[in-house]
Amino acid sequence: MAAPASLRDRWLGWRNRLVASPRFQRWAAGFPLTRSIARKNTRALFDLCAGFVYAQVLTACIRLDLFRILAAGPLTLDGLARRLDLPVENARCLLRAAASLDLVRALPGDRFGLADLGAALTGNPGIAAMVEHHALLYADLADPVALLRGEAGPTRLARYWPYALGETADAASVAPYGGLMGSSQALIADDVLDACDLSRSRHLIDVGGGEGAFLEAVAARQDALQLTLFDLPAVAGRAAERLAQAGLAGRIACRGGSFHDGLPAGADTISLVRIVHDHDDAPALALLKAAHAALPPGGTLILAEPMAGTPGAEPVGDAYFGFYLLAMGSGRPRRAEELHAMLRTAGFATAREQKTRRPLLTRLIVAQKDAR
Numbered sequence: 001m002a003a004p005a006s007l008r009d010r011w012l013g014w015r016n017r018l019v020a021s022p023r024f025q026r027w028a029a030g031f032p033l034t035r036s037i038a039r040k041n042t043r044a045l046f047d048l049c050a051g052f053v054y055a056q057v058l059t060a061c062i063r064l065d066l067f068r069i070l071a072a073g074p075l076t077l078d079g080l081a082r083r084l085d086l087p088v089e090n091a092r093c094l095l096r097a098a099a100s101l102d103l104v105r106a107l108p109g110d111r112f113g114l115a116d117l118g119a120a121l122t123g124n125p126g127i128a129a130m131v132e133h134h135a136l137l138y139a140d141l142a143d144p145v146a147l148l149r150g151e152a153g154p155t156r157l158a159r160y161w162p163y164a165l166g167e168t169a170d171a172a173s174v175a176p177y178g179g180l181m182g183s184s185q186a187l188i189a190d191d192v193l194d195a196c197d198l199s200r201s202r203h204l205i206d207v208g209g210g211e212g213a214f215l216e217a218v219a220a221r222q223d224a225l226q227l228t229l230f231d232l233p234a235v236a237g238r239a240a241e242r243l244a245q246a247g248l249a250g251r252i253a254c255r256g257g258s259f260h261d262g263l264p265a266g267a268d269t270i271s272l273v274r275i276v277h278d279h280d281d282a283p284a285l286a287l288l289k290a291a292h293a294a295l296p297p298g299g300t301l302i303l304a305e306p307m308a309g310t311p312g313a314e315p316v317g318d319a320y321f322g323f324y325l326l327a328m329g330s331g332r333p334r335r336a337e338e339l340h341a342m343l344r345t346a347g348f349a350t351a352r353e354q355k356t357r358r359p360l361l362t363r364l365i366v367a368q369k370d371a372r
Contacts, residue, residue, distance in 0.1 A: 055134065057097045061104075062128045066094075067118045070104065074113035126187040136160055140327040147327060158329040161278075185210060185273055188362040189217035192273060192304045195354040195364045198222055201300065205230055205267040207259060207291065208275035212239045215252050227252045230264060259287050263294035270295060271302040274362070276339070277321065278331040288346035298371035301348065304356075304364045308333040313360035336363065343367045 005013070018024050028038040047054075061067060064084045069075070075083070081091035095112050098104040103118040114122070121127055136156040146152040198204065198218070202225070206215050209229035219227060229239050233256030240254040255264060260283075263270065270291045276284050291301050308317035321333040334342075336353055343351045343365070351367040 052138070054101055055131075055138075057094070057101060058103065059131055059134070060094055061098055061118070062121075062131050064094075066098070066104070067114060067122045070112065070114045070118065071122050074107050074111045077110045077112065080112060124187060126184055130184065133160075137324060137327055141323065144323070147323075155327050155329060157324070157327045161328055161330070185213040186217070188273075188304070188358070189214045191356045191358055191362055192271075192302070192364055193217060193221055195356045196302055196366055198225060198269065201225055201269040203228070203267040204269045204271060205264060205294075206271045206273065207231075207263060207287075208272065208278075209239065210235060212243045212248070212252060212254070214271065214273050216243070216246065216248060219248060219251050226267075228264065228267065229254045230257060230259075232256060232258065259290045263290045265294050265296075267294070268296055268298070269300045269302065272304070273302075274305045276303060276331075277305050277307075277325065277333055278328070280330060280332070281342075284331070285342055285346060288342055288348075292347040292369060295369045297369060299369045301343070301367040301369075302364070303339065303343075303367065304362050306333065306361060307336050307339070307359075307363045309335040310359050310363065316360055336365065339365055 025038065028034040029042070064086075066080075066084065069080070069083050077092055077095065078088060080095065081088045084091055084094075086094070095104060096106070098118070099106045099112070099115070101117070102115045103121075104112050105115040107113055140147065140152065140155040140157055143152060147155070192214070198221075201222075204215075204218060204225055205228045206212075206218075207230050209215055209231050212229050215227050215229055218225065229236060229243075229252055231239065231254075236254040236256035240249070243249055243252050243254065257264070272287070272291070276287065279287060288301075295301065306313075306317055306321060308314075308321070310317055317333040317335075325331040325333065340351050347369070348367040349370040351365055354364045354366055356362055356364050
């Protein structure tokens, strides 16, 4: 027998019936004290329905290189239509759509220039790479119910990230995701380094380091710190080539392997940057235990990734990353308290969160192994 509904439950039920009433909605939209709330909710609901269209407007802008074209200054509609190779009216449609999303700004004389969001995108190529990558995610979400019920079959994202299927990747298959990982890590590397103190570290191993974007940022700040990248052999091989081209071959060592076989010993600091949330609970805990085992007494673990339940960014963790990782077939977004519990289970003596500049993109937990 179901438990009797609490007073709060009964109140919520009454409220839901009231808000669902078309008559109440019309009244709230006209009453001065509720008008702004009603209009805000109407806009929010419409944005949820239209979100895919907004994303495709951004995709079109990126594929047409609109932001780079406008980076030098405003241009007329006719001039932009020629540069974009679009009919004038279709160019107008795109530019007005982009202006409504604060990507570009409409100016007198039928001209258009960059708005703040568009200008920011020109300095963050990693965002453009992610937008292009989302074509795979959108295809996997074409039938979200089938995905939720496990009836969608192998997804495009799972094939894109071969380790999500437990497959051993070769150099050709890791090339696309290696570059994407590098772009996303470069976007948040300075945020992580601003929030953690590496001045007492002697040797840092970046586990799952991709093509070395995070360690490249570390090398620019820490002259004396020994640096090692650890990733799957094919990924580590690509990292070694890229870092050599950047003149860092003698600065950053690259080692191939799998954390399932343990992590290299010898470092007093291990970093996991956007790695743990890619794994289900059992392998994620195994990774944390492997890090604990590889560290000496008093060693430090740096865990940086976007987290569920981040105040002001709840949809990023629970909606975006929740469904992205579901489509990928591995991992889930976790709240900070869940990660703290996993770190305790893995054997770490202490763990504390350090504030980052943009917690929407990444939050940071620094864990310490017992010094004894």
